[in-house]
Amino acid sequence: MSASSVLRAHDLYRFYHAGEEETLALRGVSLEVHAGEVVAIAGPSGSGKSTLLACLAGLDEPDGGNVTVAGARMTRRPESVRAELRARHIGILMQSENLLMNLSVADNIRLQLALAGVTDSSAVHSALQRAEIGHRAGAKAGQLSGGEMARAALAIALSTNPPLLLADEPTGEVDEETESKLLRVLDDRRKSGGATIIATHSEALMRWADRNIKLLDGRVIE
Ligand code: ADP
Numbered sequence: 001m002s003a004s005s006v007l008r009a010h011d012l013y014r015f016y017h018a019g020e021e022e023t024l025a026l027r028g029v030s031l032e033v034h035a036g037e038v039v040a041i042a043g044p045s046g047s048g049k050s051t052l053l054a055c056l057a058g059l060d061e062p063d064g065g066n067v068t069v070a071g072a073r074m075t076r077r078p079e080s081v082r083a084e085l086r087a088r089h090i091g092i093l094m095q096s097e098n099l100l101m102n103l104s105v106a107d108n109i110r111l112q113l114a115l116a117g118v119t120d121s122s123a124v125h126s127a128l129q130r131a132e133i134g135h136r137a138g139a140k141a142g143q144l145s146g147g148e149m150a151r152a153a154l155a156i157a158l159s160t161n162p163p164l165l166l167a168d169e170p171t172g173e174v175d176e177e178t179e180s181k182l183l184r185v186l187d188d189r190r191k192s193g194g195a196t197i198i199a200t201h202s203e204a205l206m207r208w209a210d211r212n213i214k215l216l217d218g219r220v221i222e
């Protein structure tokens with residue numbers, strides 16, 4: 001693994017079983033991402049993008065292969081270890097999954113910072129500013145509009161300045177204004193050396209990325 005490698009996935013397999021049916025969601029996916037690199041993961045619905053991101057984040061456990069984050073193995077470690085690695089190294093932007101709906105936006109951010117061991121009290125404010133959601137800081141996440149939720153989720157995902165951001169179709173359900181805001185924030189992040197992996201159908205995001213990886217039936221095809 002080279003020095004600036006932020007994430008390395010080696011030969012990931014993930015199978016799902018439902019009754020007689022077996023789905024081969026990932027079949028030997030390998031990838032490496034370096035500091036400051038933006039990688040777009042493309043591929044049709046059902047090709048394994050979300051499964052791959054969940055395995056990279058340690059939210060799901062692959063059936064084969066392994067994931068290394070900032071030099072530490074994530075795979076086949078206890079959940080507590082995975083949670084700590086995740087909190088310290090990874091920002092996660094997955095359709096509404098990182099918002100606790102009964103907490104205010106600011107408290108959601110505080111929680112994420114606490115999990116990562118960040119004690120700098122100005123971090124909440126900068127996270128709110130960065131995603132332009134400061135005016136809704138006190139609102140419960142469950143009471144936000146779709147676009148506001150997307151911004152709040154972005155504020156949380158980036159609050160710890162994670163070396164790696166994993167985003168699952170972040171522009172899938174948002175309005176144009178939120179999409180261009182998201183692109184600006186991601187661009188700033190790239191300039192400051194953060195690595196990003198984005199699953200997306202957006203041609204604009206794919207062009208903007210340094211590298212595209214195309215999945216088909218759980219395999220990398222280009
Ligand atoms: P994508 O994000 O590219 O649309 P997914 O990773 O969500 O693809 O899904 C890959 C394949 O795995 C699909 O065939 C999907 O139906 C299947 N799959 C995903 N999650 C589960 C699950 N929890 N149980 C069973 N099958 C699943």
Ligand code: MG
Nearest residue numbers: 049050051168
């Ligand atoms: Mg998906």
